Amino acid sequence: MRFRKDAPPRWLRRWCPDERVRSVTEITPEHLRSLDIRALLLDLDNTITPWRSRQVPPEVAAWVKRMQEAGIKLCFVSNTRNLGRLQAISAQLGVPYARGVMKPRRAMLRRALELLGVEPQHAAIAGDQLFTDVWGGNRLGIYTIWVHPMHPREFIGTKVSRQVEKWLLKRLEPYRADEEQA
Numbered sequence: 202m203r204f205r206k207d208a209p210p211r212w213l214r215r216w217c218p219d220e221r222v223r224s225v226t227e228i229t230p231e232h233l234r235s236l237d238i239r240a241l242l243l244d245l246d247n248t249i250t251p252w253r254s255r256q257v258p259p260e261v262a263a264w265v266k267r268m269q270e271a272g273i274k275l276c277f278v279s280n281t282r283n284l285g286r287l288q289a290i291s292a293q294l295g296v297p298y299a300r301g302v303m304k305p306r307r308a309m310l311r312r313a314l315e316l317l318g319v320e321p322q323h324a325a326i327a328g329d330q331l332f333t334d335v336w337g338g339n340r341l342g343i344y345t346i347w348v349h350p351m352h353p354r355e356f357i358g359t360k361v362s363r364q365v366e367k368w369l370l371k372r373l374e375p376y377r378a379d380e381e382q383a
């Protein structure tokens with residue numbers, strides 16, 4: 202589902218994604234190209250793997266490969282404390298990473314764009330959290346894709362922010378740009 206990002210009132214706009222998808226695998230290189238997007242920053246936990254897991258689902262690994270083969274530059278952006286896990290997944294998929302302080306701070310996202318050599322207007326971010334991934338991306342002025350969390354298991358603090366996300370999603374409903382695909 203897409204949103205008219207400029208339409209919500211100012212207070213709500215910062216949390217409004219450009220799009221919402223069930224899974225990253227719904228994002229296609231053709232779609233990104235049509236938006237002149239060449240690079241995609243990827244959240245790790247509950248976007249690419251279940252929370253704290255090293256297991257990348259096979260369909261996600263295949264999707265990463267498709268994106269790479271299509272020439273879309275990828276980079277993980279994560280504030281995980283487990284560097285070994287981030288490095289292992291990065292090596293397994295051949296995707297570089299930028300690690301840093303909590304999103305929505307912009308420094309880590311900027312570093313990722315520098316690493317890929319891409320300007321913000323040609324970049325997107327995909328992640329499962331409105332208050333980190335989407336807000337951070339919006340602050341940087343990049344295209345934001347809100348991904349449905351892969352698995353219900355997550356950090357206790359996240360469970361709290363999910364309630365607020367639910368409330369915000371209701372506020373965002375009137376600003377949907379199209380009907381949800383069946």
Ligand SMILES: [Mg+2]
Nearest residue numbers: 244246247329
């Ligand atoms: Mg996440």
